[in-house]
Amino acid sequence: MKAQLHIKMNEALFLRNPESSELGKNILKHSVQLIHRMGFEGFTFKKLAEDIGTTEAGIYRYFENKHKLLVYLTAWYWGWLEFQISFQTNNIKDPVVRLKKIIKLLATAVEDAEQTSYVNESLLHQIIIAEGSKAYLTKQVGEDNKQQFFKPYKDLCAVIGNIITECSPKYKYPRSLASTIIEMAHFQNFFMNNLPSLTDFEEEREIISFLNDLVFTSLKKT
């Protein structure tokens, strides 16, 4: 008997809960695969429906549009990652050790092993790297934010910010440093793989070293 991880989602993100039916779960599963394969711009509900073997109208019963679906997937990811972090740093007292562990988790490709039934976390991690920013880089960011769509991201940022403050109570920018770590864990990965001259890296390990250096020199000073 295995414990089943479940991420509680904001109800305003969907019209019908995708976790409540087979079709819904298929929408999540296949959308991750399709967005990963053809990018968010190339992805349409029509293609998704064909991939699943259902109709466009079927998808629209679950999600209002593809933007909401992307926001759903990113929110799920941040919720899942926050759980991973709390699980993996549980019982670690030293905030410096915790922060290092978090940086590693942020910058490391997820292994396929620990898959949640209908979401391939490894593919989703790559989607977040390439498409994640598009969830909030829109004209509706204000309204989406009012509806709490970015709460999981903000919560994670707050968690990391608090650990930063534990490490160095006098450091003045804990939340900005937290969002910098999160964004750069992803952007440096994207750059390394697609625009390598914007980085000094050839593998993940080096991104982790860079982020550790960035964070801990900033914190040691104070």
Place this chain on the structure above:
Amino acid sequence: MKAQLHIKMNEALFLRNPESSELGKNILKHSVQLIHRMGFEGFTFKKLAEDIGTTEAGIYRYFENKHKLLVYLTAWYWGWLEFQISFQTNNIKDPVVRLKKIIKLLATAVEDAEQTSYVNESLLHQIIIAEGSKAYLTKQVGEDNKQQFFKPYKDLCAVIGNIITECSPKYKYPRSLASTIIEMAHFQNFFMNNLPSLTDFEEEREIISFLNDLVFTSLKKT
């Protein structure tokens, strides 16, 4: 008699050079206004044509699609910014002073005064903050990169990276630190204005302080 600044653009970015005609210049001018007003997703060539008072087909003679136009605008911006940097840091010997000046330029809203005839740099700066990443966060990033579309961004990153190395020859991640400064100058601004709990800031000045702290503690250590 005033010197006229001209940014040389990659010819593969357009079908017909928009700087070579009135319509072309109008396309640049009005696209900046429209993208700023309705966001890149809401922006279409049809709306642009109506705004200018020409036809859709007229726009398509200059740009293959709106993605190319966005890449054109971002490339123009980075080229323009590199010129601003070289101009404003000219004659400054001390690399630390130069780097501080660059951080300020990156994070500061452009004044309306110094406008280049057909591009409103102030609006364009805000477009780069909100839409700039979408120029490379696509499935075609590899092909676009092969065609050198991101050269101005990469050049700017190299310039900043070199100054970082001048400041601290032993620092191991000059290019990644440079791309981090560039991206965070924009993202922290976007977060401050739209998702404030991801930052510790209320004004630009504070973003500059954060970036200075981040960079110079990293560099002093070595």
Place this chain on the structure above:
DNA sequence: TTAAATATAGTAGTAATACTATCATAAATA
């Protein structure tokens, strides 16, 4: 000077996208 080439504008159309609405049927539940 005139004819040919070229640049530019405008009209019209197509295929795909992003939806909405309706009706039928199968399965679950009360």
Place this chain on the structure above:
DNA sequence: TATTTATGATAGTATTACTACTATATTTAA
């Protein structure tokens, strides 16, 4: 058994993204 709920199938609309074609104005070349 009646009724809700989930899914399926079909059709339709407005907008988007683009292409092809025609008309006209301007430049250039013979």
